[in-house]
Amino acid sequence: MQRRQLMRLAGAGVLCAPTIIRGARASTPDPVDVELILAVDVSRSIDAEEHETQMRGYANAFRDPDVVRSIMGGEIGAIGCTLFTWSDADSQENLVPWMKIDGDASAGRFAAAIDAAPRRTWSYTSISGxxxxxxxxxxxxxxxxxxxxxxxxxxxMNNSGRRLDGVRQTMLDEGIVMNGLAVLDRAPGAGGGASALEEYYREEVIGGPGAFLVVAEGFEAFDRAVRRKIAREIAGMDGGTRFAALPRVERVAAA
Incomplete structure (x- = not known):
C-alpha cells in the first residue's frame, strides 16, 4: 500500500499508524517500513569469483519483481537500505549509501550502485566488527x-575483534533484528564444517523477533538465497500469510 493511500485510510480511522522508531534523524524525517543494512563478508575465505557472485546476487535481488513487490506491499510501501562490506574488526567499507527504495526505478538505482561498487577482499572474519x-x-x-x-x-565464524556475544546483545537491546545468510562453501576452520557454520549462525549470530537464517548450499546457490532472504525480511515478522509459516532456518540449493 502506498503511503498516500495509507494516510487517507489512517485519517478515516480504518488503519492504525505503524509504530515509528525515532532516533537522531534529519529535520524532515521520512517514514519507511524498515531500515535494512546489507553486510557482506569479504574476508580472505572469499575469492574474487565468490565476491563477484555475492555482489551480483544482491544487485539482482533488487531487480527481482518479487522483491520490489514485497517492498511496495508494506504498510508504508518503502524501505531505507544501505550496503557495506566487512572483514577484519577495523575493516568495513560503505559501498552503497542509504537510499529510499519504493518502486522499480529506485530499486534499479540501488542495484546499479551495487554493480558500480569496487570489489576488494581483506583478511580475517569479524562478525562482531x-x-x-x-x-x-x-x-x-x-x-x-x-x-x-x-x-x-x-x-x-568470528575470529577477529570483540567477542560476538556482547556485541550481539547490544544489537538486541537496541531492538535490531539480525538475519543471517550462511554460505556452506568450505569448512570454516579446523573441526568445523558446513553443519557447524549453520549451527553457529543459528545459535550465535541471528536474533530478535522473527529472526531467521537462510543457508545457501554453496556460492552457486547464493543468487537464489539472497533474493529469498531479502523478500522475506522486507515482509517482516508480521509479513502475513506469505511468510508467516516459514521455518526459522531455510535451505536453498543451487538450481
Missing part, C-alpha cells in the same frame, strides 16, 4: 523506520 559498524549507520539517515534489520552474510 560488522555488527558494531552497523550500529553506527542506523543514525546516519533521514528515515523513521518501523523496524531495523541487519542482513549479514558470510562463510565463516
Amino acid at each position: 560488522a555488527m558494531e559498524h552497523a550500529l553506527t549507520l542506523y543514525g546516519q539517515n533521514r528515515f523513521e523506520p518501523t523496524r531495523r534489520v541487519l542482513d549479514i552474510s558470510g562463510d565463516g
Whole structure:
C-alpha cells in the first residue's frame, strides 16, 4: 500500500499508524517500513569469483519483481537500505549509501550502485566488527523506520575483534533484528564444517523477533538465497500469510 493511500485510510480511522522508531534523524524525517543494512563478508575465505557472485546476487535481488513487490506491499510501501562490506574488526567499507527504495526505478538505482561498487577482499572474519559498524549507520539517515534489520552474510565464524556475544546483545537491546545468510562453501576452520557454520549462525549470530537464517548450499546457490532472504525480511515478522509459516532456518540449493 502506498503511503498516500495509507494516510487517507489512517485519517478515516480504518488503519492504525505503524509504530515509528525515532532516533537522531534529519529535520524532515521520512517514514519507511524498515531500515535494512546489507553486510557482506569479504574476508580472505572469499575469492574474487565468490565476491563477484555475492555482489551480483544482491544487485539482482533488487531487480527481482518479487522483491520490489514485497517492498511496495508494506504498510508504508518503502524501505531505507544501505550496503557495506566487512572483514577484519577495523575493516568495513560503505559501498552503497542509504537510499529510499519504493518502486522499480529506485530499486534499479540501488542495484546499479551495487554493480558500480569496487570489489576488494581483506583478511580475517569479524562478525562482531560488522555488527558494531552497523550500529553506527542506523543514525546516519533521514528515515523513521518501523523496524531495523541487519542482513549479514558470510562463510565463516568470528575470529577477529570483540567477542560476538556482547556485541550481539547490544544489537538486541537496541531492538535490531539480525538475519543471517550462511554460505556452506568450505569448512570454516579446523573441526568445523558446513553443519557447524549453520549451527553457529543459528545459535550465535541471528536474533530478535522473527529472526531467521537462510543457508545457501554453496556460492552457486547464493543468487537464489539472497533474493529469498531479502523478500522475506522486507515482509517482516508480521509479513502475513506469505511468510508467516516459514521455518526459522531455510535451505536453498543451487538450481
